[in-house]
Amino acid sequence: MTHTFPHNFLWGAATASYQIEGAWDADGKGESIWDRFSHTPGKIEDNSTGDVACDHYRRWREDVALMRRLGLKAYRFSTSWPRVLPCGRGRVEPRGLDFYDRLVDALCAANIEPFLTLYHWDLPQALQDEGGWTNRDVCHAFADYAALMVKRLGDRVRYWTTFNEPAVAAFDGNLTGEHAPGIQDPRVAYQVAHNLMVAHGLAVQAVRAARSDVDAGIVLNLWTSDPASDSPADLAAAELAWQRGEALFLDAVFKGYYPPAVYDLLGGAMPEIRSGDMALITQELDYVGVNFYSRNLVGAEGNVNPVPGAEYTEMGWEVCASALRRLLNRINRDYRLPPIYITENGAAFKDEVSADGKIHDPRRLDYLKDHFIQTRLAMQDGVDVRGYFVWSLLDNFEWGHGYSKRFGIVRVDYETQERAVKDSGEWYARVIAANAVEEGQP
Numbered sequence: 524m525t526h527t528f529p530h531n532f533l534w535g536a537a538t539a540s541y542q543i544e545g546a547w548d549a550d551g552k553g554e555s556i557w558d559r560f561s562h563t564p565g566k567i568e569d570n571s572t573g574d575v576a577c578d579h580y581r582r583w584r585e586d587v588a589l590m591r592r593l594g595l596k597a598y599r600f601s602t603s604w605p606r607v608l609p610c611g612r613g614r615v616e617p618r619g620l621d622f623y624d625r626l627v628d629a630l631c632a633a634n635i636e637p638f639l640t641l642y643h644w645d646l647p648q649a650l651q652d653e654g655g656w657t658n659r660d661v662c663h664a665f666a667d668y669a670a671l672m673v674k675r676l677g678d679r680v681r682y683w684t685t686f687n688e689p690a691v692a693a694f695d696g697n698l699t700g701e702h703a704p705g706i707q708d709p710r711v712a713y714q715v716a717h718n719l720m721v722a723h724g725l726a727v728q729a730v731r732a733a734r735s736d737v738d739a740g741i742v743l744n745l746w747t748s749d750p751a752s753d754s755p756a757d758l759a760a761a762e763l764a765w766q767r768g769e770a771l772f773l774d775a776v777f778k779g780y781y782p783p784a785v786y787d788l789l790g791g792a793m794p795e796i797r798s799g800d801m802a803l804i805t806q807e808l809d810y811v812g813v814n815f816y817s818r819n820l821v822g823a824e825g826n827v828n829p830v831p832g833a834e835y836t837e838m839g840w841e842v843c844a845s846a847l848r849r850l851l852n853r854i855n856r857d858y859r860l861p862p863i864y865i866t867e868n869g870a871a872f873k874d875e876v877s878a879d880g881k882i883h884d885p886r887r888l889d890y891l892k893d894h895f896i897q898t899r900l901a902m903q904d905g906v907d908v909r910g911y912f913v914w915s916l917l918d919n920f921e922w923g924h925g926y927s928k929r930f931g932i933v934r935v936d937y938e939t940q941e942r943a944v945k946d947s948g949e950w951y952a953r954v955i956a957a958n959a960v961e962e963g964q965p
C-alpha cells in the first residue's frame with residue numbers, strides 16, 4: 524500500500540548547533556554552558572566534548588550539498604547564541620552572524636527552506652554566571668538576541684522557533700543534572716521551566732516586532748503516557764504523568780495556565796510567577812513543533828520497563844510508532860493548535876560499515892517508515908501536520924552520551940569527518956522524491 528503525502532509537505536532533517544558545529548572557540552565565539560559542562564571531567568559518558576563534533580562550522584558547504592543530494596525540502600538547525608553574542612548580550616560577533624548568513628544563503632540557493640531554532644540548549648556561560656534562566660534579565664537578553672537574528676536573517680528565514688524542548692532544558696539541566704548546567708535542584712528546575720516560558724513569550728513578541736512577515740513557534744518533546752492496564756489506578760497514574768510532563772508546557776503555551784496536577788506536586792515550592800506572565804506566555808503561534816521518540820507505559824506501581832516483547836533503540840527507548848498517531852490525535856483534541864510539524868523523530872542504533880563501505884541500517888529505516896505512516900494516518904484522522912524533520916541529518920554529539928549514540932541518516936566518521944549516506948538516508952531520498960511511503964517493501 525502507498526501512503527501519499529500532500530504536495531507541499533515539508534520533508535526535512537534536523538540538527539542542533541552544539542551537536543554538529545564544533546569550532547567551540549573559533550572566530551570570537553563565547554563559551555556556552557555545554558562547553559563548560561563537557562569540559563568538566565565525568566559529565567559525558569565517553570569523556571568527549573563538542574569541541575570538534577561534525578566540524579560543520581567548516582564543512583557546512585559540503586553538508587548543504589549533501590542535503591541537496593538527498594532532496595531535502597527543509598533543514599531545521601539552531602543558531603548558537605554565544606557564537607553571535609559571546610557574552611549573551613552587548614557586543615555582537617560579526618563573524619558568528621556571517622556564518623549563519625552564509626549558511627542561510629546556501630540553503631536558499633539549494634531551494635531548502637531554513638527552519639531556525641534560537642535555543643537548542645547552548646546558553647552563553649556568561650549568562651549562566653548571572654544565574655542563568657533563574658534570572659529574569661536573561662529572558663530579556665534572549666528576546667534581544669531573537670530580534671537581532673530576525674533582523675539579520677528574517678528576509679530569508681520564515682520559520683522561527685524560540686525553544687527546543689523546554690522540558691529537557693529545565694529538568695535534565697537542573698533537576699537530574701544530566702545536562703548542562705548540571706544542577707540538581709527542583710526549585711531551580713521549576714523556576715527555569717517557568718522562566719523559559721516567559722522568555723518564549725517575550726521572544727515571540729520580539730520576533731514579530733522585528734518583522735511582521737515571519738512565523739513564530741515552539742518545539743515541545745512529547746511522549747504519550749499509556750496506561751499499563753484499564754484499571755482505574757493505572758489510568759489515573761498515566762493521566763497524572765501526562766499532566767506533569769507534557770501538559771505542563773502545552774497548557775502554559777496554548778491555554779495560559781499550568782495544570783492543577785503541577786501545583787499539587789510542588790505545593791509551597793511553586794516558582795515565582797509574576798502577574799501578567801501567563802498572558803505573555805500564551806502568545807498566538809504560527810506553528811508548533813512536536814519531537815517524538817517513544818512513549819511511557821505507566822502503571823500505578825511505576826512504569827513498565829522493559830515492555831515485554833517490545834523493541835528498543837540504543838537509547839533504551841521503546842519503538843512504538845502507533846503512539847505517535849495517538850499523541851497527535853490527543854493534542855489535536857485537547858488544544859486549539861496551529862499547524863504541526865514533526866520537528867524531530869528518529870532512532871539510534873548500532874551501525875556497522877560493511878565491506879562495500881555501505882551502512883545497512885534496516886531498523887532505522889523501518890522506524891522512520893512506521894512513524895511516517897502513523898503520521899499520515901493521523902493526518903487522515905484530521906490532524907494538520909505540515910512537515911517532518913528526521914533526527915538527525917548527521918551522526919553527532921548526543922549530549923550526555925557523547926558520540927556513543929548514532930542517530931544520523933548520514934554516517935560521520937569522526938576520525939576523518941567523512942560523511943556516508945546510510946541506507947535509511949538513500950531510502951528517505953526516495954520517499955521525498957515520490958512524496959510517498961510504500962508500506963511493506965524497502
Ligand code: FCB
Nearest residue numbers: 539687688691744914921
Ligand atoms: C532530543 C534533542 C535532540 C537529540 C534527540 C535525540 O531530545 O532535542 O537534540 O539529542 O533528542
